[in-house]
Amino acid sequence: MADTLRIGSAAGFSGDRTDAARPVVDTLIASGGPSVLIFETLAERTLALAQLARQSNPQAGYEPLLDEMLGPVLADCLQHCIRIVSNFGAANPRAAALRIRELAAQQCSRPPRIAVITGDDVSGADQRQLLLECLGDAATGIEIASANAYLGAEAIADALREGADVVVTGRVADPSLTVGPAMAHFGWAADDWDRLARATMAGHLLECGAQVCGGYYADPGIKDVPDLADVGYPIAEIDADGDCILVKAAGTGGCLDEHTVKEQLLYELHDPSAYLTPDVTADITEATVTRLGVDRVRLSGVRGHARPATLKVNVFHQHGWLAEGEISYAGRGAESRARLAADILRRRLAACGPLRADLIGVSSVFGDDAGRWLAAQPAGDARDVRLRVALNHADRAMAEKLTREVTALYTCGPAGGGGVRTGLRARLGTLSCSVPRSLAQPVLEFIE
Amino acid sequence: MNETIQVPLYRAAHGRTGDKGNRSNISVIAWHPSLYDSLVAQVTEAAVGTLFAHRRPSRVSRYLLPRLHAMNFVLDDVLDGGVNDALNLDSHGKALSFLLLELPVVLPASLAPLLKNPH
Numbered sequence: 001m002a003d004t005l006r007i008g009s010a011a012g013f014s015g016d017r018t019d020a021a022r023p024v025v026d027t028l029i030a031s032g033g034p035s036v037l038i039f040e041t042l043a044e045r046t047l048a049l050a051q052l053a054r055q056s057n058p059q060a061g062y063e064p065l066l067d068e069m070l071g072p073v074l075a076d077c078l079q080h081c082i083r084i085v086s087n088f089g090a091a092n093p094r095a096a097a098l099r100i101r102e103l104a105a106q107q108c109s110r111p112p113r114i115a116v117i118t119g120d121d122v123s124g125a126d127q128r129q130l131l132l133e134c135l136g137d138a139a140t141g142i143e144i145a146s147a148n149a150y151l152g153a154e155a156i157a158d159a160l161r162e163g164a165d166v167v168v169t170g171r172v173a174d175p176s177l178t179v180g181p182a183m184a185h186f187g188w189a190a191d192d193w194d195r196l197a198r199a200t201m202a203g204h205l206l207e208c209g210a211q212v213c214g215g216y217y218a219d220p221g222i223k224d225v226p227d228l229a230d231v232g233y234p235i236a237e238i239d240a241d242g243d244c245i246l247v248k249a250a251g252t253g254g255c256l257d258e259h260t261v262k263e264q265l266l267y268e269l270h271d272p273s274a275y276l277t278p279d280v281t282a283d284i285t286e287a288t289v290t291r292l293g294v295d296r297v298r299l300s301g302v303r304g305h306a307r308p309a310t311l312k313v314n315v316f317h318q319h320g321w322l323a324e325g326e327i328s329y330a331g332r333g334a335e336s337r338a339r340l341a342a343d344i345l346r347r348r349l350a351a352c353g354p355l356r357a358d359l360i361g362v363s364s365v366f367g368d369d370a371g372r373w374l375a376a377q378p379a380g381d382a383r384d385v386r387l388r389v390a391l392n393h394a395d396r397a398m399a400e401k402l403t404r405e406v407t408a409l410y411t412c413g414p415a416g417g418g419g420v421r422t423g424l425r426a427r428l429g430t431l432s433c434s435v436p437r438s439l440a441q442p443v444l445e446f447i448e
Numbered sequence: 449m450n451e452t453i454q455v456p457l458y459r460a461a462h463g464r465t466g467d468k469g470n471r472s473n474i475s476v477i478a479w480h481p482s483l484y485d486s487l488v489a490q491v492t493e494a495a496v497g498t499l500f501a502h503r504r505p506s507r508v509s510r511y512l513l514p515r516l517h518a519m520n521f522v523l524d525d526v527l528d529g530g531v532n533d534a535l536n537l538d539s540h541g542k543a544l545s546f547l548l549l550e551l552p553v554v555l556p557a558s559l560a561p562l563l564k565n566p567h
Binding site for chain 2: 044
């Protein structure tokens with residue numbers, strides 16, 4: 001029987017369903033053979049928020065739902081030798097590892113060997129000068145909240161070769177969660193570009209969880225998905241050449257066919273001949289997607305080229321305040337009353353900079369912040385409209401004026417406005433740059 | 449013999465939007481391989497640029513993936529700064545594929561049985 005590594009995905013972002021892992025683990029156990037469970041929980045902004053959480057509590061800064069995600073399956077994974085690999089360490093991988101050790105002590109018959117990978121944080125004083133040089137003029141005057149490099153698969157592979165049951169990372173490229181286990185299992189070299197590229201695209205299909213299994217796909221009448229409420233998460237069956245067959249956890253809803261796979265394959269991709277990760281430059285221009293049977297799809301034909309010389313770094317910085325407010329109008333003349341309220345707010349808030357106004361129920365999504373789209377829509381007679389306004393301002397007090405002016409519409413605005421909601425929150429801005437690999441060296445340690 | 453029909457793109461193709469920073473990518477994937485060439489001829493960079501003109505794209509690039517019967521559109525600077533700056537409720541631009549998929553396309557009538565939602 002051909003050697004196959006099964007990698008199951010149990011989370012596609014921080015905030016994903018925490019009951020996703022169970023059916024994936026059950027399927028991996030039933031399949032037998034070597035397998036890995038990955039959780040991808042680190043969107044671009046998630047890490048910056050985790051860094052801020054760690055600043056206020058040194059024990060925090062890792063995935064807040066760690067217990068809920070991992071707790072239900074940790075004992076089974078250890079018992080059945082299903083390795084766990086995740087970036088749920090976020091801004092504090094070591095604290096996450098210590099928490100996993102506690103969970104295991106409560107639940108498991110043996111203590112797991114837990115690997116912690118750090119080195120992605122490049123915000124430290126030692127790295128600051130070089131980081132600022134790489135950012136260039138864009139960094140002038142910013143207050144850095146976090147700066148993390150996207151590390152690759154090699155340290156994950158090292159950890160698994162050294163016997164890790166659980167690998168906890170901070171920022172790594174999402175597909176590297178899949179490439180690392182495949183490198184370790186099949187013994188691929190770090191410059192085996194074609195195989196690394198194939199595993200990278202398998203990882204790309206896994207990294208958003210249910211999105212390849214009918215999640216984020218349904219469009220009733222056009223794209224019908226069975227039992228979406230219980231949508232399943234994917235498993236990649238990877239062979240020694242890196243080609244993969246995607247399947248879905250047994251007994252779950254959703255669907256997996258050539259169309260769901262193609263949508264996810266192109267998700268967040270730019271030039272399909274050069275998908276850049278720390279591990280490889282993947283090329284899908286000759287890739288093919290073939291449905292082999294019910295919820296069973298093969299991806300093949302992916303090629304690889306040498307990895308980029310540099311690593312990508314995302315820097316988050318304090319970026320002023322976002323103020324939002326909403327009020328509803330209903331019945332005859334609702335749209336014209338909502339439009340009048342928007343005009344009032346534009347005038348009252350003229351000193352606060354550009355104001356975005358949306359008429360929810362008429363037009364609130366496709367339009368641009370400058371309002372060109374909304375201005376081009378002829379005024380109608382919608383009978384159920386929610387006005388929503390928003391502005392950014394560097395100064396909290398100026399942003400707050402919006403919340404007060406929206407509230408004041410209760411007595412000073414058009415007739416019949418109701419349901420005011422307002423919000424004010426700090427924003428994080430982001431900058432990206434490329435840095436030499438030497439700036440972010442992975443550090444691997446074990447917590448027994 | 450040369451009868452044609454005009455349909456919205458969503459009947460001939462599907463797609464999903466992704467974002468990185470201030471850049472949006474939208475896939476357009478033919479429901480059937482036989483529909484692909486007509487879509488390549490009509491769903492052009494210029495046509496997509498016109499649909500999104502109100503968002504002032506600095507560049508629209510189309511990448512063809514004939515083996516997948518798919519295209520990938522990359523629209524630069526259309527997200528009002530992206531998730532960290534935009535005032536839009538949908539600051540990722542997640543809904544934008546549904547704007548693109550309303551583009552009218554003209555197809556040979558003989559391809560009608562391959563379209564979604566024939567009624």
